[in-house]
Amino acid sequence: MARPLSEEKRKALLTAATEEVATSGAAASTIKIAKKAGVAEGTLFVYFPTKDDLLNQLFLALKSDLMGFLMKDYPIHADIQGKIRSLWTGFIDWGATYPNKRKALRQLGVSERITDSNKDVGEALFDNLHDVIEEGFKTGVLREQPLPFLSGLINALADMVLQTALDDAIKLDQYKALGWQALWGAIARK
Amino acid sequence: MARPLSEEKRKALLTAATEEVATSGAAASTIKIAKKAGVAEGTLFVYFPTKDDLLNQLFLALKSDLMGFLMKDYPIHADIQGKIRSLWTGFIDWGATYPNKRKALRQLGVSERITDSNKDVGEALFDNLHDVIEEGFKTGVLREQPLPFLSGLINALADMVLQTALDDAIKLDQYKALGWQALWGAIARK
Amino acid sequence: MARPLSEEKRKALLTAATEEVATSGAAASTIKIAKKAGVAEGTLFVYFPTKDDLLNQLFLALKSDLMGFLMKDYPIHADIQGKIRSLWTGFIDWGATYPNKRKALRQLGVSERITDSNKDVGEALFDNLHDVIEEGFKTGVLREQPLPFLSGLINALADMVLQTALDDAIKLDQYKALGWQALWGAIARK
Amino acid sequence: MARPLSEEKRKALLTAATEEVATSGAAASTIKIAKKAGVAEGTLFVYFPTKDDLLNQLFLALKSDLMGFLMKDYPIHADIQGKIRSLWTGFIDWGATYPNKRKALRQLGVSERITDSNKDVGEALFDNLHDVIEEGFKTGVLREQPLPFLSGLINALADMVLQTALDDAIKLDQYKALGWQALWGAIARK
């Protein structure tokens, strides 16, 4: 009956938090985040009871955003290599398109303030990839390796590429290609 | 002549900083670091004029420590594959032996407070690898790729393995082996 | 016609306030009081325009509640000593029966936020005792002393007994008896 | 070797705290206390790590101050009645001379933030009175009653007198006398 929580404000807060966390890490100040989101300091705590809550929800939101991005153009009917290449491309493009999201996610991934259980939930979002990879194992296209190892591998490679090629579009394209070769060499059988 | 700076205290401070940064990231407090090092709060600033100085010097010290570790048993007369495998093993072993050093380095690598020029200096420490790799290119053992790309690749893979296999010695060995296969697949020609 | 204020909610708020004030003093938060009363934060301010209003009304309500308790079994036809003893017993029993009410009253009695005029009103509730005491003076049973002094005396003694014997039923009975002896010795002529 | 803690500042802080607590109770703000003491906000926390520490130490300091005041002119060679009368007078005079100390002590006595163990220590300061009172019991001058009951009695009566006669010197003298009669009547045998 009272004013409803505004999804708009929640988003503004998460967006502002993304930017601040991208540069200052988990040390980003709630005051700056609130101001950047255009709301009063206290309002932040209406939406996120605690700074840790904000950080954790941001972490999940970013993971989920990335997942959505990867799935958007996912080629359901492509072969294994095509599917994995799509994921690789998606990773790189997401990071290049939203550098702050990537930086924020990177910082949070290293932070003690994200609960272990949430870090797990973050991983779990990628469980959808299960099938592709399992299929790769069965058809013998991929070397058999534990799933977390494989997803960690993609993640690490993509992150490295984005980090290394930061602010350099040409290098980015070069590394994206090199990275794909490396990745495929790393996981394909033979 | 006044008492000279004590190398011992400097080291104690860096060691304490390593531990604090490992858990709290760049937000680690100078007070706690000083106390853990067994010196007074103000003493820290005799050795490091600024917290940022401390952080940057710690970053370099850790990179250098890692480098020293890698070079210790480096097989100068082995073939390319042997040399690179030694580096891989070294990376993993260093991280497993000094988890706090690795965690601290990881946190600092992501922090805004490490100057770009220092991040470059950090990379440069690995320039010694130039020769091995160039040799690999010439003999055709390695696919030709930019040096920073290659070192970033090793780094990223090793970090992923250590992170993923945290606190699980068995998994660590498994991943170390898998990681090596992946790495070699990623960089070897054909 | 609009919905009228609900007496039930008002009471719930005062009851909740009693509990909160008992433990946190005047620093008790309106939010917690509202929640404990089962109403929304804003609703509290429909019934009490200001936190100070709430506190002051609570103060009066508690005084009045105590007064009612004292009068319930008041022996109108007893002699002076019997009447005063009844008051004494009543005081102690009220405090033992409703420890939160007593604690809250104690806290509020010390608080700056209760207006002086209300503290006087609080005292005035006991004016009904006028007659008993005047009678005591006339018949020479009581030493002549100003009324506020006498009521303050009873109050202080009872409060001390309750406070000292907190959570110890046996001690409470002992102190109740001792207190009565002391009180009577303090006020009776000769 | 560094600047030593200044006893002067510690006292200034306790004095300032006394004044603030006298009017605002345990809700007194550390900032106001620091400012009133003429030191920076942070300095307060050099001397008292926590607001609760400040409050508890203030409580003990006030109790101790009162005790010192009572003992100053204590008539060691007087009879029981003389000794107790001296205590009574001392109580009243202390409260009249240092109204803020008394108000602060009153507020703290009711506050949840003073630990139970400190409240006990507070009581213990009065253990010195043991002997007088025991002597009173033996010689039959005093009715036999538990010590905490007796000290509570004196305390409560004195507090009531001071509170009731606040800001009225004439009334104060009158109540002081009446209070003594009442007290003696309350505790003396027969």
Next chain:
DNA sequence: CATGAATGAGCCTTCATTCAT
């Protein structure tokens, strides 16, 4: 050089109160 007291900006959070719904 070493110490740790002193400082005040800044942090996260709570709160009383207002007001759109």
Next chain:
DNA sequence: TATGAATGAAGGCTCATTCAT
């Protein structure tokens, strides 16, 4: 009338840094 989102002041406390000793 009842609700609870919105607000920004204020609170307790921490911190990097300075400086008297």
